[in-house]
Ligand code: HEC
């Protein structure tokens with residue numbers, strides 16, 4: 001560890017070979033170059049630091065987001081350069097130790113909710129650029145988020161040292177990450193920066209990612225991050241590189257999939273800002289990850305279902321909205337979903353409102369994301385397009401649906417447009433409802 005720290009000498013920044021290589025304009029000894037700052041900002045975006053280190057409605061990077069984990073709720077800390085409340089007193093070495101090895105400036109261990117196991121693969125140059133950008137361009141915020149308090153034994157930060165041994169950090173990549181060839185760059189983005197595995201890889205009993213099931217699908221915060229290995233049945237093996245690039249840039253691919261919840265946030269804050277070249281590198285790498293079948297999935301979720309044959313409106317039966325049995329899934333659908341997704345589930349002609357058949361969320365054997373979409377809706381801005389569907393939870397502006405109504409509509413939608421009725425119960429909806437992120 002000290003070895004790595006010694007390799008990156010902070011004073012070298014002013015005049016060192018790395019800076020000389022990066023900057024075209026001569027920089028003052030104490031003033032980092034614009035290139036270095038731009039690179040630091042890009043690394044912070046690709047690493048999506050803002051997602052966890054900002055609470056809803058809070059100042060960027062000031063922390064305070066409560067992250068639900070099986071260990072308990074872990075609250076992110078303030079990483080703005082404020083000397084008393086944030087990381088203003090961190091040297092580059094202190095910063096490197098927390099980002100790559102999960103060790104705080106005071107020597108205590110960070111909880112693995114901070115994805116340092118992924119970041120351990122970051123190159124020295126990228127860590128330096130990241131540190132420089134945080135210290136130079138992030139606005140200091142003088143507020144300390146509430147402390148995390150976990151139950152024994154997880155409250156003993158020392159146990160995280162054991163966790164570290166099990167989780168296995170990777171060796172940092174070496175060299176200039178900007179010059180890596182396509183697949184190496186893609187691997188670097190997927191593992192060391194974008195940490196796709198943090199959500200998509202199942203964890204073992206010690207909560208570390210199962211390396212032999214990389215990207216095979218896992219639950220988080222009420223959502224299910226699906227199998228995205230190259231499996232043609234339960235993964236995304238039949239997506240093209242362009243499909244995946246479009247998904248990561250916009251969150252919407254007609255007739256395949258849309259991104260809501262945590263994935264919508266990854267796209268909004270992180271992947272939609274990657275360069276075209278990096279998106280292609282990332283997609284090419286992901287699409288060659290060895291196939292791993294997800295036992296819980298039916299085959300090819302994005303291919304399931306078809307439009308509902310609806311009787312002609314003049315001859316067919318009409319449902320009276322005021323006469324609905326609230327527990328009837330079709331009734332809930334007609335009253336709350338059909339106005340946008342259509343009676344037959346086909347969505348709108350311009351695909352702004354997606355079809356519910358050939359839709360990965362509806363066709364999935366894990367109804368989790370359909371439940372979460374109905375509860376929270378979709379609210380994602382990427383590439384200048386705002387995708388919005390209202391949520392139907394207790395905060396809804398349109399209609400608050402009960403757990404039983406949501407269970408009924410979910411079963412109706414999967415039975416009609418997807419892979420069959422999964423027998424979702426009101427209790428299951430209730431359990432997912434309480435997992436939505438909260439601010440302490
Ligand atoms: C998935 C959520 C998540 C992401 C993404 C994330 N962090 Fe963290 N980070 C945390 C949490 C939670 C803590 C506090 C852990 C604890 O209290 O043990 C933390 C702690 C830290 C600390 C220690 C600060 C201190 O002294 O308390 C630093 C430094 C840090 N993160 C930097 C970063 C940087 C830089 C990035 C982006 C490259 C990043 N984090 C991305 C969740 C995250």
Ligand code: HEC
Nearest residue numbers: 194195196199223224225257258259260262263360361369
């Ligand atoms: C914060 C957690 C999180 C991270 C990090 C994350 N994902 Fe996701 N991902 C999800 C969730 C949850 C879904 C389901 C979203 C939905 O149903 O709307 C998803 C869905 C997807 C899908 C759609 C699959 C399908 O069949 O519909 C793809 C592709 C994908 N993610 C790729 C990636 C890649 C590549 C990365 C890394 C760049 C990544 N994800 C990082 C949580 C995450």
Ligand code: HEC
Nearest residue numbers: 252258259260336337340352353354361373378387388389
């Ligand atoms: C006001 C219009 C509107 C209403 C009402 C509406 N939706 Fe949506 N729905 C949308 C839009 C827009 C999207 C997002 C498209 C995107 O992500 O690009 C969407 C997305 C979805 C998705 C895909 C989500 C994902 O993560 O891939 C599902 C499933 C869905 N809606 C089901 C429903 C159900 C069930 C109801 C009724 C309870 C409903 N919708 C009500 C407009 C609507």
